[in-house]
Each structure stands twice: as structure tokens, then as C-alpha cells.
Amino acid sequence: MKLSTKDIFLRLLTALWLRPERALWDAHELFIVRDFLGDNFAQPSMEYGCTDGVPTFIMLGGEFEFTFDDYQEVKWDKNSFKDHSMLSSDYFDQFDSGKKSETRIARLPTNHFEYGISWKDSHIRKSERLSVYNKLVCVELGAPLEQLQDDYFQTIFAPNLFWMGNNDLSSTFAELKRVLCHDGRIITIFPDISQKDCLFHRFAEESDVQWINDLDRGMHINLTRQARSLEDWEECFGQYGLCVTRQERFIPSLVSEVYQIGLRPMFPVFMNMYEKLREHSETEWMDLKMHWIDTISHFLSPLCETGWMEEKGMDKVWHIFELQHA
Secondary structure: OOOOOOHHHHHHHHHOOOOOHHHHHHHHHHHHHHHOOOOOOOEEEEEEEEOOOOOHHHHOOOOEOOOOOOOOOOOOOOHHHHHOOOOOOOOOOOOHHHHHHOOOOOEEOOOOOEEEOOOOHHHHHHHHHOOEEEEEEOOOOOOOEEEEEEEEOOEEEEHHHHOOOOOHHHHHHHHHHHHHEEEEEEEEEEEHHHHHHHHHHHHHHHHOHHHHHHHOOOOOHHHHHOOOHHHHHHHHHHHHHHEEEEEEEEEEEEHHHHHHHHOOOHHHHHHHHHHHHHHHHHHHHHHHHHHHHOOOHHHHHHHOOOOOHHOOOOOOEEEEEEEEEO
């Protein structure tokens, strides 16, 4: 069954219901990545940067029971909204082995990756619950992939390379190219230079910098560290010995703007309410979750439809690339 962006969004909301802006962004990404990968992508395959596996589980056709969510293993405090670094204060860098029985799966994915690589042990251990990866390895992003042999993978999906600086990006592409078969392909995403034009953080110099930073939490750095035009990306990949065999744009500028704020600033408050309500009554917690998702889907589902945004001439501010050996 071919899933629409809205289908993926609604499946993501089961897990990410308190982070609807994240579910919206991921739905747009996963829809186009699924199209690039195809239903039966060539094996052996690897996801480089698999994180906790939840987005990929859904992209490959998996579905959680409504009782599942992503918030039973969260580290937060009442003042965490003032922390300005998303990477140094990852709410979700927690793992509880006792939660395995609560990873309730309604439908298993219809495909898999042979390898999942990520940079945190919590990512690896959460991914083990989902039947998406045959093998999981914890390796710091940018580090050599010493355990992987040359010329091995037919398909590599690398969704997090845009976080890297130029030196790490160069060494990582050298490693990915080394382990990629001669006729294999890499699917990856990067921001276009136009992403800089729709940053909320661009108002920092004209407003209260502290307020802007509290909202942003360093997001603008991740969104623009590797922002380049298509021409610059093609030249960059050429320097790595790779060529672009397919490319499209995704993430309408409006979706990027919604993602940058959304309900994220209220997350510690939501967690406070969530934990109190769940401890009080699981039935009432489920009733609230259903009401919440019904309301969120009503207001955000139209942002899954790109046709009306294209008619308005909105930019799409991210690239997806298929790369092969030059």
C-alpha cells in the first residue's frame, strides 16, 4: 500500500503526539525518501544515522498500536526549555529495558535494513525493539566504519549528514563511498540555501535574543550548517567522487516555519501533565491522547498537502539526492 504524507503523519502522531511539528516534518521527509528508495530496495542495505528507528519503522510500513508513545523514556525538568542546545540536552537519550513489553506493534514493516548505524547507545537499544534492522552498531557520526567491508552495500540511506561540519562530512562520504558497491546508491538529504530565508532565528538581532534562543535551542545551526544551492551540492559531491543521479526538492517553506516553533517550547509543561495524568489513570490518559491527536490532525493535516502551497509559489527548502559512484 502506498502511504501518503498524511498517512505517514497520522501514524507518526501515535508515537510523537506531543511533538506534532516533528511528526509533520518527518512525514514530508519519509514520504519522499520512501519514493526514492522504492518498495523493494536492493540489499544489502544500511541506514547511517538510524536514531531510535521509529521514523524508519513507519516509513517501511510499520504501525504502532494506539497505546504506544515515545514519552516513557524522557529526561526533562521544569527549566529545560531554557537550555539552548538541542544536541547537548537530548530529552530522549534514555533507555529502560523494562519498557520492551510496552513497544506495542500493530503491523510490522514490510522491508528492512541489514545494518542500522547510530551514535548513541540509547538509539541502538530502542531500535532493537522494532524489527527494522538485522544488525545495529553504535559509531560516532564521522568516525571510520572499521567493522564494514569495502564494496558491500547496494543501498545506503543517510538522513543526518547535514548536522556535520565540512571536515566530518568529507571523511564520512569517503567511508560511505568505500562501503558502497560500484553500482550501489546513497539516498541523503540536505538543506538548500533558501532555508536561511525562512529561519525564525533571523529575527534575533531585532528582538529579545534570549527569547529567540529559548525558542530556537540551536535549531537554526543544524538547519543551515550545510545549506547550499543545487549547483554547489553537485560540485561538492563531485569532489567526493560521487554524482547526482536523481534530485528533488521537499519541505515547503511554511512547513519549515511551523517546525521551527510548533509546540516545542511547551514540551516540559506537556511532560509534567503527561506523567501526572498517566500515573493517575491510564484510561483518562488514553482519552486525552485521542482528543489531542484528533485536534492536532484537524489543524496540521492540510500542511501535508503540498499542491496548494505550490500554487502559492512557496519555495521547497530541502534537497533529497540519489548519489552513485562518478
